Amino acid sequence: MLAQTNLIGVAIIALGGLLVLTSIGVLVLRNRALGRGPDIPSAMRPGPSDAALETPLLHKLQGWGVLLVAFFVVWFPMTWLLEPSRNVSQEEEFRRLALERGRLAVQPFSEENQLGVGCVRCHGPELRGGVIQAGEGYAFPPNLTTICEGNLNGAHPQIATVEDIYQVIEQGRGQMPSWSIRYQGALTDQQINDIVVYLIDLSSQNVPFENNICLNPDAAERAVELARQNGTVLERP
Numbered sequence: 734m735l736a737q738t739n740l741i742g743v744a745i746i747a748l749g750g751l752l753v754l755t756s757i758g759v760l761v762l763r764n765r766a767l768g769r770g771p772d773i774p775s776a777m778r779p780g781p782s783d784a785a786l787e788t789p790l791l792h793k794l795q796g797w798g799v800l801l802v803a804f805f806v807v808w809f810p811m812t813w814l815l816e817p818s819r820n821v822s823q824e825e826e827f828r829r830l831a832l833e834r835g836r837l838a839v840q841p842f843s844e845e846n847q848l849g850v851g852c853v854r855c856h857g858p859e860l861r862g863g864v865i866q867a868g869e870g871y872a873f874p875p876n877l878t879t880i881c882e883g884n885l886n887g888a889h890p891q892i893a894t895v896e897d898i899y900q901v902i903e904q905g906r907g908q909m910p911s912w913s914i915r916y917q918g919a920l921t922d923q924q925i926n927d928i929v930v931y932l933i934d935l936s937s938q939n940v941p942f943e944n945n946i947c948l949n950p951d952a953a954e955r956a957v958e959l960a961r962q963n964g965t966v967l968e969r970p
């Protein structure tokens with residue numbers, strides 16, 4: 734979509750350039766042609782006759798007027814009709830880019846992947862859960878590919894809303910480090926947003942819609958209700 738927009742932009746610039754060049758050419762050639770005749774200021778040259786003014790010239794000008802109106806009659810509705818689909822495709826493009834950045838962010842940092850922050854180090858190479866050393870024992874960073882199931886099947890007892898996902902990533906919890914720059918982490922809000930967009934997309938492939946708290950408002954409601962009963966989350970609006 735962006736490439737297409739760029740192409741249209743380039744075409745418009747090329748056409749505009751051509752127009753400017755032609756105008757300059759016409760002006761130069763016309764001046765040359767004038768140079769050959771007697772040097773009469775244009776205001777003093779004889780104008781069109783009354784007969785010419787009344788019909789051919791008048792009609793010509795009116796014709797241009799009609800053409801101009803016809804152009805706008807097509808142009809305005811076209812712009813208006815195409816606007817929603819243009820907005821949608823722009824939004825899809827933003828989403829696609831966010832997803833791609835999120836996908837790269839969870840991978841380890843490397844020369845090729847400068848966006849990587851390496852969630853996979855702890856959560857497993859495919860984010861399906863891992864094992865890390867924690868003091869004397871071990872901790873088990875959870876499977877993130879089902880994060881949108883939240884507390885509904887017991888896999889993520891402390892997740893009831895998308896805000897909870899943001900909160901864990903931003904502020905950390907237990908052995909999970911905080912990532913937001915507002916909590917001594919290394920990631921901006923946009924980077925965290927990209928990661929959450931990616932995690933929601935991953936979950937949509939692994940969590941049935943009826944239990945998906947990220948996409949299904951009914952599931953979200955049940956998850957919040959459950960969190961209230963279990964007292965797993967302190968503050969709920």
Ligand code: HEC
Pocket residue numbers: 839850851852853854855856865872873874875877880888889890891892898901902906907908909910912928
């Ligand atoms: C140092 C290891 C480590 C790294 C790196 C790490 N995590 Fe975690 N993460 C954990 C642990 C351990 C938990 C479980 C925390 C707890 O409940 O005690 C966790 C929990 C989570 C949870 C909550 C899961 C749930 O079921 O409640 C999310 C979401 C999460 N991590 C996302 C991320 C993201 C995104 C990244 C990369 C930006 C990341 N983690 C990097 C160790 C890590």
